[in-house]
Amino acid sequence: QKEVEQNSGPLSVPEGAIASLNCTYSDRGSQSFFWYRQYSGKSPELIMSIYSNGDKEDGRFTAQLNKASQYVSLLIRDSQPSDSATYLCAEHYGQNFVFGPGTRLSVLP
Amino acid sequence: EAGVTQFPSHSVIEKGQTVTLRCDPISGHDNLYWYRRVMGKEIKFLLHFVKESKQDESGMPNNRFLAERTGGTYSTLKVQPAELEDSGVYFCASSQAQGGVAFFGQGTRLTVV
Numbered sequence: 001q002k003e004v005e006q007n008s009g010p011l012s013v014p015e016g017a018i019a020s021l022n023c024t025y026s027d028r029g030s031q032s033f034f035w036y037r038q039y040s041g042k043s044p045e046l047i048m049s050i051y052s053n054g055d056k057e058d059g060r061f062t063a064q065l066n067k068a069s070q071y072v073s074l075l076i077r078d079s080q081p082s083d084s085a086t087y088l089c090a091e092h093y094g095q096n097f098v099f100g101p102g103t104r105l106s107v108l109p
Numbered sequence: 110e111a112g113v114t115q116f117p118s119h120s121v122i123e124k125g126q127t128v129t130l131r132c133d134p135i136s137g138h139d140n141l142y143w144y145r146r147v148m149g150k151e152i153k154f155l156l157h158f159v160k161e162s163k164q165d166e167s168g169m170p171n172n173r174f175l176a177e178r179t180g181g182t183y184s185t186l187k188v189q190p191a192e193l194e195d196s197g198v199y200f201c202a203s204s205q206a207q208g209g210v211a212f213f214g215q216g217t218r219l220t221v222v
Contacts, residue, residue, distance in 0.1 A: 032208050043213040092208045101151040
């Protein structure tokens with residue numbers, strides 16, 4: 001059983017649309033969740049962190065956490081071609097971070 | 110402020126040889142993590158240091174892998190002898206607090222031929 005699950009995609013959205021990325025996790029009392037963006041051949045870079053239920057907004061990005069349903073999502077408003085990348089969901093569990101396989105997003109101009 | 114740096118960025122070695130990867134975390138970050146991503150798979154945890162101590166090494170695949178963090182600063186990950194299945198990208202990350210944001214290095218792409 002995978003610990004953090006994501007749809008591998010690719011998810012294609014037109015420029016200017018909202019991209020919705022979803023992630024589910026095994027409930028082990030995890031408290032911290034992170035979204036990373038990884039361009040091809042580059043290292044993961046942090047987009048958002050979220051620790052409590054509800055929404056957290058930062059610019060065009062909104063992270064949503066629902067601990068009862070064990071999912072965390074990332075919404076990207078006004079998607080741009082430069083947002084095309086792989087988005088990794090990660091939970092902090094125990095001593096380490098557990099990553100999902102990533103969702104490949106393609107924003108079409 | 111410098112980010113997490115890794116060296117080398119690429120390494121191509123023959124099966125049976127030894128390779129040592131280095132990671133310099135962000136200054137002041139006590140927590141240092143090693144991860145690996147093999148082709149087509151998700152990023153997998155290898156181990157976690159708090160300062161110079163190994164906090165969790167449950168992800169180390171076998172005893173051909175040895176990680177050290179002498180003095181609690183930079184860390185090395187040695188693979189000896191390397192096998193074909195060790196090929197992948199090895200990432201290092203550091204965080205100031207446990208459970209806090211982890212910042213990643215650019216990774217070392219290891220190819221074993």
